[in-house]
Amino acid sequence: MRLEKKKQQTTNDLINMKKNTLHKTNLGHSAFRRLAQACMSILLLLAFTTYTFSQxxxxxxxxxxxxxxxxxxxxxxxxxxxxxxxxxxxxxxxxxxxxxxxxxxxxxxxxxxxxxxxxxxxxxxxxxQTDTRSMDEVVVVGYGSLRKSEITAASTNIKAEDFRQSGARNAMDLLQGKVAGLQITRSGSNPNTGVALQLRGATSIAGSNSPLVVIDGIPGGNLDLLQQADIESINVLKDGSAAAIYGTQANGGVILVTTKKGAPGKTRFDYAGYVSRDFVQRQPDFMTAEEYRQKIAEGVIAPNNDFGDNVNAFDQLINQNNTSQYHTLAVSGGGENNNFRASAYFRDLQGIARENGRTEYGVRANFNGKGLNDRLTTQVDFATNLNNANLLGGGGWEWAYTRNPTLPLKNEDGTWYYEQTTTNEVARLAEEHNRRQQQTTTLAGTAGYEVIPDLKVNVFGSVQRNAWVDGAYASLASEPSMENSVGALGRAYQSSRLEMKYAFEPTISYNRVLDDIHSINAVVGYSYRYEVNQNFDATNYGFQNDVFEENNLGAGDQLIAGRAGMGSYKNDNKIIGFLGRINYSYDGKYTFQGIYRRDGSTRFGENNKWGNFGSIGVAWHMTSEDFMQNIRFLNDLKVRANYGVTGNQEIGNYMSLVTLGTGNNYIYPDGAWRQTYGPTRNPNPNLRWETKHEYNVGVDFMMLNGRLGGAIDAYRRITKDLLGTYTSQQPPFIRDNIFTNVGQISSNGLEITLNAVPVRNEKVTWTVDLIGSTNRNRMDSFSDDTYKVSYRDFSSIGGFGALGTAIRVFEGSRLGDFYGKRFAGFTEDGRWLFYKRDGSAVPFDQINDSRTDLENTDLAVIGNAIPKYHLSLNSTVSYKNFDFRVFFRGRFDYDILNTTQISYGNQIALPNNLLNEAFTRHGELNDTYMYSDYYLESGSHVKLDEMTLGYTFKLNNEKIRNFRIYVTGTNLALFTKYTGVDPDYVNDTGIGSENTNPLGIDGRGLYPNTRSFLFGVNIGF
CATH class of the missing domain: 2.60.40.1120 (Carboxypeptidase-like, regulatory domain)
Incomplete structure (x- = not known):
């Protein structure tokens, strides 16, 4: 191994000047902080002023x-x-x-x-009064609200009091384990990453599998603007009947978020806050320096690989002071005709990794008014979020695991120790930065006018603005400066992005009850949505000093040399829709719902701009029948059945058009070099929507005076006209592939929700919620008369050995099937043995491992990456002033490919650091890297996800309405046979086409899973 020592270069005078003048002042950050402090001050001033009027x-x-x-x-x-x-x-x-x-x-x-x-x-x-209609609460649905008894679709409504208490980093975390059929996957505890959402399994190959999120009527609302304390309820529309009102945007289902609003009465103030701390829960068992030297002493590793130091690289990347905090203050009040609610918050999230966190400030406000004898209603909603994110840390874990633990981090003279075979992540954290400043703002307004009794006209409009600036810089002493191919010191990068979304949706609604038995609820409307995105980025090298960092890109000398880079783009899309829904209920017993929507999108071909979507649904409220009145243990029983069609237009813009891209530079007769352009995509005027056809039958029930209730749903889904890329013939096509509609996916599933109250008296209340779901999907076809494909490969394995992809889906098979060799053992000298088709065990060089010769290959389906079963259990006990909540959840019957074991459980990788299992569990192995079922492990697991103990003070105080404190622990225990870090962090959504987080692959450098502890306070005054 060749090692090189490289001296740090410093410009102390300039750097000191920089610290006193430019970037370290962080003007944007300071402005954000002053704005948030001003908002908080105003709200606090209002709070203490209002005290004098409290009665x-x-x-x-x-x-x-x-x-x-x-x-x-x-x-x-x-x-x-x-x-x-x-x-x-x-x-x-x-x-x-x-x-x-x-x-x-x-x-x-x-x-x-x-x-x-x-x-x-x-x-x-x-x-x-005894409640014969205990399921008759009003629930928000698409473009309106309905009584729960009138809903014919499968939906789950989660109220604020049922949310998790774990200090959610993303609003969707609040739903974890609360909604049957909803999968939420996070790839780690990184505060700068989001979650992957999927309802009822995958429905698309190239399109989105995520549900549409609607926040206070705003389609595609930004989750960064949502805080737990501001959310009133979340309603999840799971089937095609409920989601059809959103047409092309609802193929993955719909999540409706309703934020808290003001109410008539005295001005009220509510504070919520917490502090939390993360601790590493599990990490791979790599050798320590002492264990590494023991292998040297045993002759396993050559002596010249001991460089004399003792470094735990993993600990070097850990932020030991990762305390996070959150504070929010809300004020609400008003009169009968006008009311308001406003909140401001501050959140400082620190990751378990160094240089990895974000600071947020935000304000949300809504104003509601009535006039003209209550015939006119208005509502204005405003929200803004300012955040500064540190994006530098959060990676480098694979380096930490595999780095020789005897290598030093610094030279004797204090300069960083660099070598050519691996990087120095600790130096990177010290000599580089990568920051983002982002502002997200939404403004929405609604005006409604009752033209005649029961007939109302509403106009809704919204604007969303999301803008950020990224800045990254590697100093003169950084490793990229020392070892880049350009040969220039210092590297700077800056980019800016602006996203704008506009929505305009007028509707007319009619609600009337005739003769006390005929209930009609109808709405018709028009929907217009426009989105535009633009981006600019630039990179340069060769700086004389580190004073200006990325804030003076032109100072780098590689701009003149032609080695600097820059790019920009702008794209947009538009959706126009016409919609209608009618609900009819007879005598509270029988309900019918019909929905129709016609959408047009600029994303599809000129021959298929418009698509038609809709649904029908019926419900029978059986306990309203006379013959059910003597069944006293049954309080409520409703049977539902529906059918709905939705579409998927969540693909890239301009996919149906010929697009131009830059080609090579050519010299012209005048001696000048000029850029050329050429087509990058074939046109497809017939490109159209994916359409999902969904059938659902379900039962809602409540019995034993409300002690036991729940819902059971069974469904079948068929997604037709799948979007995807296929090989095209040249000529007549310009390019060798085309984006088109071919194929079909189907799935069946069952969902069960049970809510029980085993104990309820004046001192103790015990509630138990059990939620379970199962889903089985099938790739019906990949081909049609024009495009023939019998299988597709997904989920690149990565790592050593060029092992290809792990998942292959055949026509007629399940999604998520692992396809590879079947392990049969080892030879006496540690070589691989695999099974042939006839069942005989032979060395690797005697099997047919062809991935194309399907008639003779010895490869086979060896596992599946998609869980068959999801289960969660929530138990809450309240005793006097105490409340105690325990939440378990699990996934069962699926497999994970442990690529950490593939790459670092094999002694062939020495003298890199390895897992201790390379010498124990894999001690027989003396061969190259191979992908087979040897490295497949069961991902089945149960997790003690949350435990909360709270105490509510009952104060006889005119000033303080409520005062609660609580402590919460999250990710407290994991029960699994999986040997990796955490099976819960391995992606089990989609079908494996994701590049950054492939299905069923654990990855080798996942962000550590953490156990968190939180102390929180809620005060109302």
Missing amino acids: ERTVRGVVTSATDQNPLPGVTVRAKGTNSMTATDSEGRFSINASEGEVLEVSFIGYAPQEINIGTRTSIQVVL
């Missing part, structure tokens, strides 16, 4: 049953729009702090909820 007092009462006039213990009494709540004692009595004119919400399982305006009273009596 809270204690309201006492008793709750009884209308059936037998007996007192009801354990009834929840809440001040509407607040977190102030209590429960009745064994005699049905309660007391709560409330203000004059405030509304109390009284609810109890098996009884109809009530809202009571206390006026000037300090004592009230509440009589609850």
